[in-house]
Amino acid sequence: MSGPLATVALADDQALVRAGLRALLERQGIVIAFEAGDGEALLAQLRDTPVDVVLSDIRMPGVDGLEVARRLRDASDATPVLLLTTFDEPDLLLQATEAGARGFLLKDAAPDDLRDAIVRLAAGETLLQPVSTDPVRARYRYHADDAPRDLFTEREVAILRLLAGGYSNKEIARAMFLAEGTVKNYVSTILDKLDTRDRTRAVLKAITLRVI
Incomplete structure (x- = not known):
């Protein structure tokens, strides 16, 4: 039996969203190593539990997804960060890039697209064009x-x-x-x-x- 496609740390301030993402990803062969309700808790757990990819909401109270990516980059932690958002704003793509995130997807992305993004980031790729660059x-x-x-x-x-x-x-x-x-x-x-x-x-x- 083959192993998991990737192990993921999941952060979102909404418990229902986390539960939905966990159920969705686990059906697709992705292992959720742990969940966190905010960026601070995510970073604390990440010190003891390394993962292949951090999957985080971009907007959270306190330490948000952008700050998570920024702190990992500043600490020379190469764990790739995939940011999720409901906001279709071109500026968020730019902010994610500046923060050091390796991927950025809208929450209405297809389940297969989310799985593929996680697998590709785990393999070392960068995905930072989920929205049109025309704006x-x-x-x-x-x-x-x-x-x-x-x-x-x-x-x-x-x-x-x-x-x-x-x-x-x-x-x-x-x-x-x-x-x-x-x-x-x-x-x-x-x-x-x-x-x-x-x-x-x-x-x-x-x-x-x-x-x-």
């Missing part, structure tokens, strides 16, 4: 003068996508089998091509210009 492009529209100075190489595009996932230079280096200094040089080149010194702004501009 993002409309809000952060750039003129022709703002187009990149030079075309991007395939490797630069790959690094930009990891930047969009909130990866640090060290994490990008490990993922792409490069020296950290080499990644730093690539990032500098990317920022220069996008005429910005800010990583978050570079990601916004890359989305707007359809580089990623």
Whole structure:
């Protein structure tokens, strides 16, 4: 008999939502290692019970899902965070990216999509385009003068996508089998091509210009 597809820590401030997600995921071969009603309790339990993926509501009282992702990233904890929300707001995708979350889904996503997202995050992938990026492009529209100075190489595009996932230079280096200094040089080149010194702004501009 094969083992579970992934083990998950589940956080949502609504007990009924947690119960529904647990029942749904366990039927699909996902093991819920533990549940928490808020981000603080989740982080405390996570110290003693490692999991493959953290599945958290993005909006919770106290420590919310964004703060969970931020604290794990700041602690160099590579456990991927998949955020769920009922809010179809482009800005939330950007906030999730900035916080270091590796995935973002609306709560009305199909059950199979949720299962696949968990499995893919457990395998090291990043899923941060659950909503259309068109509203993002409309809000952060750039003129022709703002187009990149030079075309991007395939490797630069790959690094930009990891930047969009909130990866640090060290994490990008490990993922792409490069020296950290080499990644730093690539990032500098990317920022220069996008005429910005800010990583978050570079990601916004890359989305707007359809580089990623």
